[in-house]
Amino acid sequence: MSLFKWVFQDWAVNDGYRDSQLILAWFRLAQRAHSGGGLVGRLFCVFYRLFTSLFLAIEIPAEATVGPRLRIYHPHSIVLNPGVVIGADCILRQNVTVGNVVRRDGTEKGVASVGDGVEFGAGCVVVGAIHVGDHARIAALALVLDDVPPRGVMMGNPARLVRVDNPASANGMVTPASATSRTDSSNG
Numbered sequence: 659m660s661l662f663k664w665v666f667q668d669w670a671v672n673d674g675y676r677d678s679q680l681i682l683a684w685f686r687l688a689q690r691a692h693s694g695g696g697l698v699g700r701l702f703c704v705f706y707r708l709f710t711s712l713f714l715a716i717e718i719p720a721e722a723t724v725g726p727r728l729r730i731y732h733p734h735s736i737v738l739n740p741g742v743v744i745g746a747d748c749i750l751r752q753n754v755t756v757g758n759v760v761r762r763d764g765t766e767k768g769v770a771s772v773g774d775g776v777e778f779g780a781g782c783v784v785v786g787a788i789h790v791g792d793h794a795r796i797a798a799l800a801l802v803l804d805d806v807p808p809r810g811v812m813m814g815n816p817a818r819l820v821r822v823d824n825p826a827s828a829n830g831m832v833t834p835a836s837a838t839s840r841t842d843s844s845n846g
């Protein structure tokens with residue numbers, strides 16, 4: 659897909675959020691520079707990382723795999739690990755972290771991967787070698803350490819699966835997650 663098309667798609671879903679649109683265009687440019695390789699591309703990525711971290715106070719690395727039509731509401735203090743994989747049509751909010759866990763002995767647990775259409779609430783942290791299924795919703799301030807099923811809703815610290823949304827239900831809302839092993843947990 660051309661750079662123009664990436665940017666156009668991001669801009670369309672972030673209509674009205676000029677800050678998010680500009681940041682996403684900046685990020686897609688860095689992504690393109692990173693994938694293109696070469697000295698100029700690498701130098702640009704160094705500049706991108708420093709500028710984005712120091713002046714925009716976010717870390718969305720050029721190395722990260724981020725699908726099209728990302729929405730960002732309030733683009734502040736967002737931190738993504740360079741190894742993260744995020745699908746299409748996701749939503750990030752302020753203070754979201756998707757990253758790694760480093761154990762006391764220095765070894766790493768790995769980085770989360772995220773499916774399509776996942777919504778991250780403000781201030782949530784999603785870490786470790788886990789997978790967040792398609793269309794899951796991560797509540798504001800949740801700390802997610804375990805896999806999330808598709809359309810799962812995670813809340814609390816540590817986050818628990820409180821339900822699995824059912825797209826086929828009449829009100830578009832939920833099926834109680836009582837069939838899962840974690841539903842007796844509190845909301846955190």
Ligand SMILES: CC(C)(COP(=O)(O)OP(=O)(O)OC[C@H]1O[C@@H](n2cnc3c(N)ncnc32)[C@H](O)[C@@H]1OP(=O)(O)O)[C@@H](O)C(=O)NCCC(=O)NCCS
Nearest residue numbers: 732751778779780795796797798799800811813814845846
């Ligand atoms: C996770 C989320 C998507 C669920 O939305 P929802 O399905 O409409 O859930 P409801 O608001 O009906 O709340 C259901 C229950 O979860 C609780 N809850 C909601 N959000 C919660 C959270 N972040 N942490 C803990 N519990 C939460 C509610 O108190 C309610 O509890 P109750 O049933 O005992 O009354 C939503 O709560 C959320 O966190 N969205 C992110 C919003 C955000 O970050 N906004 C930032 C704007 S700048």
